[in-house]
Amino acid sequence: MLLFSTILEINDYMTKDAFIELVIEWNQGSPHKENIIADIKWNGERNIRYGTDSLWLAIEEYRNRNIIAVRYEKTESDGVVWGTEYVMNFEEMKMSIRLDRSYLEEALSIDTSFSTPHFITLLIEKGYLKKDFDLPVLREPTLISEENLDILVDIIKGRKKYCLPIVYISRTCTNEEPINTRKLAGRLKGVAHVLLEKDSWLDSRLRRLCDGKNEYHGAIGIYYPNQAAEHQRYLYRAYEGRDSILLEKIIRNVIQYSNSQLIDMLYTWQGVGNALLRDRLSSQRAERLAAETEKEQVKTEADALIESVDEELRTLQKKVEELARTNEILTYENDGLRAKLSSVEEVPLLYFGNEEEFFPNEIKEMVLDALEEKLKNSDENFRKVDVLRDILDKNGGCKHVAEQKAQRLKVELTGYRNMSKAMRRMFSEMGFVITEQGKHYKLTYYGDPRYWTTLAKTSSDDRAGKNVALTIINKML
Template sequence: MLLFSTILDINETLTKDDFIRLVIEWNQGSPYTNNIISGIQWNGERNIRYGGDGLWLDIEEYRNQNIIAVRYEKKDDDGAIWDTDYVMNFRTMKMSIRLDRSYTAEALDADPNFSTPHFITLLIERGYLKDDHHLPVQKTATVINDENMRMLVDVINGKNMFNLPVVYVSKTYNDEDPVNVSYLSSRLKGVAHVMIEESNRLNRTIKEQCKSNNEYYGAIGIYYPSHGSNHRRYLYRSAVGYDRFLLERVVRSVIQYSNAQMIDTLLTWQGVNNALLRDRLTSQREERLAAEIARTAAEAEAAKIQDSLDEEERRIRKQAAEDARLEANRLLDSFDDEMQKLQNQVVALTRANETLQFENQGLKAKLDSRDTIPVLFMGDEFEFYPGEVKDIILAILSEAAKGIKPKSRRADIVRDIIKNNDYQKLSEAKAEEAKRILKNYDGMTAKTRQALKELGFEITEEGKHYKVSYYGDGRYQTTYSKTPSDGRTGKNCAQTTINMAF
């Protein structure tokens, strides 16, 4: 599952050695000791692997295209596999950074929390990132004031060129930030530019210059570089916990846009490794052909010489020829073994690529379907997990269909919509999981807390109770007793939670 993807323009000052050193520094400087690979001593190698099966760092150079690809992989105790890829094309001076989480059969089906790689901060601090046209790529927000207001106005009016989305945060009616702007900027470093209004006194001036298309009084606008993606606006609401909810909505919108962008095959780890394997296979075939030609020539030359020798010399020459033939066959056998290994790697990489292609085809089909007239349009509610809104609507329709008179127009329409929208019963599955977790609830154990967290719930303590909120949204909260005395507490908690969230 792709969590994060971005492509950055890099300054010419970054060399291949600088790039590798920076990747190693990123790993060795991690604040989490279980992420650090011990024993890394880099001596200028361009193709080298560090670590073991559950934690490793692999560096591959593709000289033909002047590319260095790096993959860092970590396997968690729950079976989840985290892959972080850095691919630098020194011919185009573009860098791809991608974060992926996959699962083994034992891993929990969770919706992982996203975190941008600290590596982007290192690139910013070392001055390796080029400006995005006229906008600097940074980890802090740009404060919009009287002097630089034109920068924002040109973005809103569509007159400014940029490759990364622009997020504009306006001040609230009380002249406060609607969200934690520093945290927002940190979360979006390398994938978006964040601009914050200095004071709401600027509202009138900005409004006049933007023909009233600007955000104000806490609203947040996302301006995308692609004309195919509409400008998004999120309104501010004064409610406890809404600031965090609003921030997450903005982050998810930007990350989803970034992840959906097309990326060149040679800016991916798998693409580079596929290209390397193809080149190695070609080289192996050429070496094998040369060995076969050399063996045939040697045998012919040996036969010619043997005719002019006496019996003893013929015996010696024959033995030497036999030894040479055996050695040639050994070399050819080793070529066969190496070829099989490479072929197996190609098959594995091709299978992974096909999986990604199917995923992309599904996304393309979803986008192509916009040419047709949808039955419903999305409102302002942001999905907590992919497919949530659609699944809940289909669940409601499926339940309602049970009470609709058969062989009626209403029944045919409802069942047709359910049939043609791939109803996967996601919310039903989550409800069953909630029942399982809370069935024998007698207190908030570490296992119960983790399982609820995996379903999207946040848990805090309030006196004699635990406050449980769904994805941190203050609208969806309930409480669990710390010391339940009723044997039905678990079932009651489960039903309340299900009614609230699913």
């Protein structure tokens, strides 16, 4: 399951050695000791692998296209595989950065603590990232003042397009930031530019210059480079916890856009591996053919060569099997994405309101579930029944995701005594943020303070778990 993807333009002075050294620095400097691969001693090799079967880092060079690909992979005790890829194309001076994990249905939602990789911070600090036209790629917001107001005007009026999305944040009536802008910029580094209005008095001037199309009074706008992605606007509303909710909505929106962009397969570890494999197999077949042609003349030498070639082919065949496994996972994921894209091509029946989805198709599921419930108590041969059933059929019917989650909650919380690791993982996969409050855990659904409940750290009441499950099912699913 793809969690994050971006392509960045790199300055010409990055060398192949500098790229590999930076990746190793990223791993060796990790604050999480369990992620560090011990005893990495790089001596300039371009095709090498470090680590163990469950924690490794591999480097591959594809000389024909002047590409170096690096993959870091970690397998958890429960079998979940986390992967990080860095692919640097030195012909085009562009770098692809991708994060993935083994596919799980619950992985479709973005972790509320998600932040783009620290590796991008290293690229910024060392000055390796090119400007996106006239905007530098930063991990902090760019202030929009009277001096550079034309940048924002050109963006709003569509006169200028950048490679990365633009997130513009206007100030409130009291000249305050509606969200933690610095935190937002830090978590979106490398995938979006964050522009912050310096003073609220600029609102009136922007209105005149932009024909009233600008965000103001704390509103936030997202401007995407691709015209197929519509401009998003979030109005400011003052209530407790609003800033954190809005922050997560913006991050989720931008990351989903970034992940949906198609990229050349040579900007992926698998694509580079396939290209290398094709070249090696072609070379080995040619060598084998030449050896067999001369076999009668130099039989002993040819037999030794064929044996060595066969060994190479067996190694390559093993790699083919590994890539086939990866392809199977990607095919499963692509089938889901293809189904989603095909639904986008249909004529929409309804438009979203101001509520944002916590995970893909959440709102659609709720609407289809409501239609299905309505049909259960409706007579046949009525116009309304035919129309509603047609809508259900056209949208593939209700998948009953909420019902599946409800059943899982009921089973896991039956006879609840305390929070096990498996239970904590279940809540996390369902989107709950778990915090401690004295003798209780507070479970907040996707970090939204409107939807929460508590669960005792220890309980002797056999019905406690069941009551919490019912609260979650009725209030949140």
